[in-house]
Amino acid sequence: MKFSHSLQFNAVPDWIDHYVAYDQLKKLIFQIEKEKVEAFNNSTDPEKTSSNISQGKDKFLSQLDLQLEKVFDFYSQKETELYNSLDSLDHLLSACMPDQNLHHDTIQYPNFNTPLTNLDSTVNLPVHSINEVVVTKENRRKMSFESRMSTQTHDTHHHEYVGQLVDLRSQLISLYVSLSELDSYVELNRMAFEKILKKHDKVLDGDLKSQYLKKMVLDSRPFMPQTVEALRAQIERVERIYADAFCNGHVSLAIRQMKTHLRDQITYDRNTVWKDMVNQERKTLDAHVKEKDAPVMKKIPFTSFKIRADLFNDLIAFLFSITVFIILLNVDCFGDRQENYCFALLIFAACMWATEAIPLYATSLMIPFLIVPLGILRNADGTQMAAKAASKAVFQSMFSGTIMMLLGGFSLAAALSKYGIAKAFASHVLSRAGTRPRWVLLAIMSVATFLCMWISNVATPVLCFSLINPILRTLPDDSPVGPCLLLGIALASCIGGMASPISSPQNIITIQYMNPDPGWGIWFGVALPISIISVVCCWGALLLVYKPDKHVPHLNKIKPTRDKITGAQVFVMVVTILTIALWCAESTIEEHIGDTGIIAAIPLFVFFGTKILGKDDLNAFLWSVVVLAQGGMSLGNAVTSSGLLEDIALKIKDGVQDLAPIAILAIFCFLILVFSTFVSHTVAALIIVPIVQQVGQNLPIPHPNLLVMGAGLACSAGMGLPVSGYPNMSAVMMEDPTGKPYLKTKDFLVVGIPISIIVTLLIFTLGYGIMAGVGY
Structure with missing residues (x-):
């Protein structure tokens, strides 16, 4: 939970306006950050830029001082009010038990209707029966509160006394709750100052936290150790008073009873606040969303x-x-x-x-x-x-080493994401890219391509979008740099889908139809050069279309994560590197392990066995993709077993057998490009790759692996529409702070279609040369 939500969730609803305005201060930080970038871009005078930065810092400090003063005033007011109430209640309870006067036939009851400042007035009442239980100060501690309430008497004043005693008990519990809430108020505000100062230093590269927190916040009366100790002493005082008056002197019992009331109050407050937070969140989201029209019937x-x-x-x-x-x-x-x-x-x-x-x-x-x-x-x-x-054959075809490798890839992706390794790597790379838009664009595209090799191209764009958020929030309104960066991430993620055997489901399906398995070495040898050149071409096209350097000379710099490396992160990296190394060496150890799926079992049983990953992580796997691949494999088995695939392949072979293999590859690549642009990349692989494999096998000089691998790589080339793959769909949903989408269909058409064609050309030219060189 974000701290702003945590603050609101744990705050006392009636005091909400007296807490640190955390969200307001955070918005001010982002505004100063934006002004800082704009001043850096618009000013040629370094002294003027420094002056603007100094003014922003002064503005933030001024607001911080106001918040500190607000907390001080409210705390002082509540402290005085609650401490005075406690003194009055203590005084009243000390006199609340009637005295037995041995020299008079009367019992003296305190007059609870008198003001708290005049507690000496008593009313003399006659004793009506010798059977009445007389409560003295000496036996006050020997009788429980329930016993005193159940004392049998016909005296109306005694009944009034019991009712007023119940009221005093309620007031004491209420006071305990208020003092506990005041203690929580101090702690929440201390954390708020600490968090907002940390946010300031991180976003604005400052060093304000160590100075302001020590010299101003912790020296302010509400946060001083002696103040906190005094407050907790008053809470303990309430506990003792309650124990003496109502729990026969048992403090532990008193604490248990009062904490029950405290929990009830907190539960009520939180339920109320939670409803308010949900409503507020809905209002915030609805502010950027058009009213939904009634469904078209x-x-x-x-x-x-x-x-x-x-x-x-x-x-x-x-x-x-x-x-x-x-x-x-x-x-x-x-x-x-x-x-x-x-x-x-x-x-x-x-x-x-x-x-x-x-x-x-x-x-x-x-x-x-x-x-x-x-x-x-x-x-x-x-x-x-x-x-x-037949049923046995179908189910056997639905689970194979290829599916196991897909699951192994999911486990690596889950571990790298869960322990922040992917984000830490990406932020450190981007922090070294400088502030020029062209280099930041190239860096984020390279990061997206690299991460797609190891984590899904569903998760990679989302991660990269969050990393460039500090840039997006400081851009001028309607700047073309935002669409340029988002489109660069989406297209690079699509290209990254071909870079490694586990980077996309279509690659898994492609490997299923290659015999022998190409292994990671050959796949890297073919796919990496194509991917690298494609990313560079895409980068050039984006610079040509959007001209980001012309519109914004310098961007806000990405800060690297400063978290320390943990043992769990080291362990995850060791297992990941070991698994990839074994996959790359699969051809040399094939006689010992049999299939790449066996290697894929390593991260699965190691991560789940050591509780690096848990049941929730397993449930989060893309099981829909697994089922889709399994259905495709069962269909592929049926098409092969029935003889249909061979029959279709022979008919196609008659039309292309006189063509060179490079021409056949070009035909299939462009066919798949068209199909994958409008339909899922994975579906394109499921339908067309088996046919390509049979055509290649039935050529006069068979080239099944060459055609299959080329066709598999071409499945990732379709990126000309917003619906062409998960990365494009994620990018087109991104909106600016006003709720306006960054990208339109036109952006994908203008850049995506040319890049799709360039990638396809590289596959059947450069890719063909490399595959022919390795014997395919």
């Missing part, structure tokens, strides 16, 4: 019913896919029942994935259910496989 043809437009579109897509599926089941396209049914299933899955009539992973879960009843799988002799054997 569409009438179902030939009926009087209406449904939401989005649901109607999904229903139409689903019915279209079902219709195509039924038609193809009854059309003889290949002269073989298994191939016809498999082709119908392939087209049906492609339509469902492309239209997203239902979630992608739900379609994947439907595929195994259809494969077995349709009787698509064949035995080695060409006969139809029995249902039991």
Whole structure:
């Protein structure tokens, strides 16, 4: 929880205006930061810039002094008020028990209706019965509060006395709660000053905390050790008074009873504040969001019913896919029942994935259910496989070393993110990039590409967006630098999706169809040069289109994280490096480990076994991606087993066999580029890569691995639209402080499409040369 929320959540609601205005001070810091950057960009006089910085510091100090004075005044007022109340209550309780006068037939009850300053007045009342229990000062401690309340008497004044005693008990508990809240008030404000000074020093590169906190805050009366000790002594005094009066002298019992009331009060306050915080958060968010229009309704043809437009579109897509599926089941396209049914299933899955009539992973879960009843799988002799054997084959195809490697990659990503290693690395790199926009852009794009090699391209853009927030909040209004940086991160993350075998699901699917497995060494040898050149070209295109140096000469500098390296971080790095090293050496140790999936088990059992990762981290894995990949693998197995894949590949081979391998690769790369621009990169790999593999295998000179790897890399090249991959979708959702989106579809079209084409050209030129060089 952010400290601003924690402060509001733990504050006493009635005192909320008397706490340190933490959010106001934080906004002032960011405003000073923005003015500092603007002054640096607009002024050529260093002395004037220094003067502006000094004025900002003075403004902050002035506001800090006002907050300190506010806390001092309120504390002094409440301290006097509560201490006086405690003295009065103590005096009153010392006289609240009646005395037995041995020389008169009377009991003297204190007059509780008199003011607290006049406690000597008593009323003489006759004793009506010898059976009445007379309470004396001597036996006051020997009787519990409940016993005194239950004393049987017909004396109306005694009943008044008991009722007033209950009121005094309530006042004492209320005083205990107030003193405890005052103690919490002091601690929360001390933390607020400490946090805001730390924020000031971090954002503005100052050294104010050590000076102001020691000389001003801790020397102010509310925060002095002797003041805090005196306050806690008064709380202990209340506990003793309560124990003597109502708990037979047992202090521990008194504390337990009063803390029960304190907890109840805190629970009530927090529930109230929590509701207020939620409402306020909603108002804040709604301030930047347009009012949602009523959902568009569409009438179902030939009926009087209406449904939401989005649901109607999904229903139409689903019915279209079902219709195509039924038609193809009854059309003889290949002269073989298994191939016809498999082709119908392939087209049906492609339509469902492309239209997203239902979630992608739900379609994947439907595929195994259809494969077995349709009787698509064949035995080695060409006969139809029995249902039991077919179901076993389907489930075997859904879990393999490739899926295990995907899970191993998820565990590495989770550990690197959870322990701040990825963020620490990124912030240190960016802190050395300087303030020129062109170098900051290149640095953040390089960081995004590198991080995508190890953590998902879903998490990487979000991390990078948060890292450049200090830059975004100090930019002038409508500056093109913000869109330039965000688009650079998104496109670099897409490019980073091809850089390592675990950087994206499409790479995992690609490796599944390569025999032998290329290993990390060959993959790096092919993918890294393409990625590096692509990032440089993308950087140049962004500089050409947005001209960031012209609009903002200098950006706010990113500060590196100053947290100390922990043992857990060292452990995570050792396991990560060991796992990657073994993956790179997989070809040399294949006879001992058998498959890369076995190596992927290392981070899984080490991280979860040592509790570096927990159950929540396991639940946070992208299981939808795993299920999507498994569905694709089961479909790939069905297409292969039925003979459909070979039949399609032979027909395509007849049209391309006279072409050079580089021309065949170019055709498939551009086909996948178009497909992955409009549809998910992973879906493009699921549908097209198996066909490419069979075409390459049936060429006069087989080149299956060359075509498959090239096609797999091309899946990451589609980045010309906001819907082209997770990074683009994350970037297009980013908004400035006024709620205006930084990026529009035009930005992706202008930069994304040319870069997509350049990346594709690099794959079937430079990539082809490297793959041919390694024997593919």
